[in-house]
Amino acid sequence: MPLSLLAERPAGNYPVGMGMCNYPGCRRESWPSSQDGSCFFHCDDNGSREDDARKLWDEARRLASEGGCDFVGWHFPECPDRTGFEGCELSGADFSGAVFQDANFTGSRFAGPARFDGADFRGSAFFGQACWSGSASFRQVKFETLAGFDDARFESSAAFDAASFQTTANFAEARFDGQATFTGAAFGGLANFDHCTFTSVRFGQATFNLATFRSACFGEEAYFRQARFVQGDFRHAIFRDCEFSGVVVEDELIFSPPSPPLPFVPARPFRPSEHGEVPYRLAKQAAQARGDYRSAGEYHYAEQCAIESARRSHAQWRPWRGDFWNRHTNILWCWFEFLLARALFGYGERPARVLLAGMVVVVLWAGMFYAFQGMGPGELTGGDLACCRVTFPECLHFSVVTFTTVGYGDFKPKPSCRFLADSEAVLGAALMAMFVVALTRKYMR
Numbered sequence: 001m002p003l004s005l006l007a008e009r010p011a012g013n014y015p016v017g018m019g020m021c022n023y024p025g026c027r028r029e030s031w032p033s034s035q036d037g038s039c040f041f042h043c044d045d046n047g048s049r050e051d052d053a054r055k056l057w058d059e060a061r062r063l064a065s066e067g068g069c070d071f072v073g074w075h076f077p078e079c080p081d082r083t084g085f086e087g088c089e090l091s092g093a094d095f096s097g098a099v100f101q102d103a104n105f106t107g108s109r110f111a112g113p114a115r116f117d118g119a120d121f122r123g124s125a126f127f128g129q130a131c132w133s134g135s136a137s138f139r140q141v142k143f144e145t146l147a148g149f150d151d152a153r154f155e156s157s158a159a160f161d162a163a164s165f166q167t168t169a170n171f172a173e174a175r176f177d178g179q180a181t182f183t184g185a186a187f188g189g190l191a192n193f194d195h196c197t198f199t200s201v202r203f204g205q206a207t208f209n210l211a212t213f214r215s216a217c218f219g220e221e222a223y224f225r226q227a228r229f230v231q232g233d234f235r236h237a238i239f240r241d242c243e244f245s246g247v248v249v250e251d252e253l254i255f256s257p258p259s260p261p262l263p264f265v266p267a268r269p270f271r272p273s274e275h276g277e278v279p280y281r282l283a284k285q286a287a288q289a290r291g292d293y294r295s296a297g298e299y300h301y302a303e304q305c306a307i308e309s310a311r312r313s314h315a316q317w318r319p320w321r322g323d324f325w326n327r328h329t330n331i332l333w334c335w336f337e338f339l340l341a342r343a344l345f346g347y348g349e350r351p352a353r354v355l356l357a358g359m360v361v362v363v364l365w366a367g368m369f370y371a372f373q374g375m376g377p378g379e380l381t382g383g384d385l386a387c388c389r390v391t392f393p394e395c396l397h398f399s400v401v402t403f404t405t406v407g408y409g410d411f412k413p414k415p416s417c418r419f420l421a422d423s424e425a426v427l428g429a430a431l432m433a434m435f436v437v438a439l440t441r442k443y444m445r
C-alpha cells in the first residue's frame with residue numbers, strides 16, 4: 001500500500017524543499033511546507049490553509065477535465081466550496097490509495113474504468129446519481145462516515161470486495177448492469193439497498209449489521225453464501241436464482257411471503273410448477289426464520305417437487321447419446337425419482353405414505369404366497385413343506401415375518417418361490433429405513 005509507505009518513512013529523511021516527492025512514482029518537486037518531503041498533492045496537511053485547499057481542488061478539476069486522471073495516493077483536503085468533483089466528467093480515473101477528507105462525486109460521469117482501490121474516505125462520500133460507464137473498483141476502500149451511492153448507475157462491473165463501510169452505506173435505487181461483487185465487504189451501520197437493481201451480485205462472506213433489500217430486484221444470481229446478518233430485510237425483493245447457504249443470522253432475516261400466497265404443493269404433479277422452485281425456497285427460509293417448521297417442511301416438499309417436475313419436463317429419452325446415465329436428461333432416472341423420492345418418500349415429509357406402502361406390500365405378498373401356495377410349514381414345527389394347503393392368515397403371518405426380517409422359521413418358502421420371499425425381505429428393510437428417516441425428519445426439527 002503506497003499510503004502506508006508514506007506514513008512509515010521517517011520524517012526528515014527528505015529535507016524540506018529539496019528533491020522529488022517521496023511518493024512512489026511521483027515526479028513532482030517536494031512542497032516546501034511539507035513536513036515529510038512529499039509534494040503538494042501527496043502531503044497530508046495541504047488543506048490547513050484555505051487557499052491551498054482551493055488551489056489543489058482547482059488543479060484536480062483541471063486535470064480531470066483534461067482527462068489525465070492519475071490521482072494515486074493524493075490527499076484531498078476538505079473542498080472550500082463543498083463541490084469537489086460534482087458533475088465532473090472523468091475518464092479512466094485512478095484514485096487508488098487516495099485519502100479524501102471530503103468527497104463529492106454527485107452526478108459525475110466516469111467514462112472509463114475508475115479505480116478507488118484502498119482509498120480512504122474520512123468524511124462523507126457522495127456518489128449519488130454518478131454514472132459509471134467503465135468498471136468501478138472500490139476494493140478495500142474504507143468509508144469512515146456516510147457512503148452515498150443512492151441512485152448511482154454502474155453500467156459495467158462494480159467491485160466492492162473487502163470494502164469497509166463504517167456507518168451508513170446508501171445504495172438505494174442504485175442500478176448495477178454488470179456483475180457486482182461485495183465479497184467480504186463489511187457494513188458496520190445500515191446497508192440500504194432498497195429498490196436496487198442487480199444483474200448478478202455476490203455478497204459472499206459479507207458482514208451486515210442492519211441490511212435492507214426491500215423491493216430490490218436480483219436479475220440473475222444473488223449469492224449470499226456465508227454472509228453474516230444481524231438483521232436483514234428482503235421484503236418484496238424479487239429473486240431469480242439465490243444462494244443463501246451458510247448464512248449466519250443473529251436476529252432475523254425477513255422475506256415477505258410471496259403474494260398471492262403459495263400453495264404448499266404445486267398444483268399439477270405432472271406439469272412443472274408455474275412458480276418455479278425459487279419462491280418456494282424463499283417461503284421455506286421465511287418459515288424457518290419465524291420458527292414455523294411445519295410450513296417450512298411443506299414448502300420444502302413443494303420446492304423439491306418443483307425441482308423434480310422441472311427436471312422431468314426437460315428430460316429426454318436419448319439413449320443413443322453418451323449421456324445415458326446423466327440424471328438431468330435421463331427420463332428413466334426422472335421417473336424413478338418421481339416414484340420413489342416424491343410419490344413414495346415425499347422427500348422425507350410423508351412418513352404415512354411409506355407406512356401405507358409397507359402394508360400394501362405385506363398384503364400383496366401374502367396374496368401371492370396364497371395364490372401360488374409358495375410356502376409351507378418349516379422343519380421347526382415338524383411339518384412337511386409340500387404336505388398340505390396353507391391358509392391366507394398363515395400366508396399373512398409369513399409375509400409379516402418376512403417383511404420385518406424376523407424369520408421365526410415356523411414357515412418356509414418353497415424353493416420355487418424363494419425370489420418372492422427374498423424380494424419382500426429387501427423391500428421390507430428399505431421401507432422400514434425410509435419410514436424411520438421420514439418420521440425423524442418430520443418430528444425432530
Ligand SMILES: [Zn+2]
Nearest residue numbers: 021026039042
Ligand atoms: Zn507527490
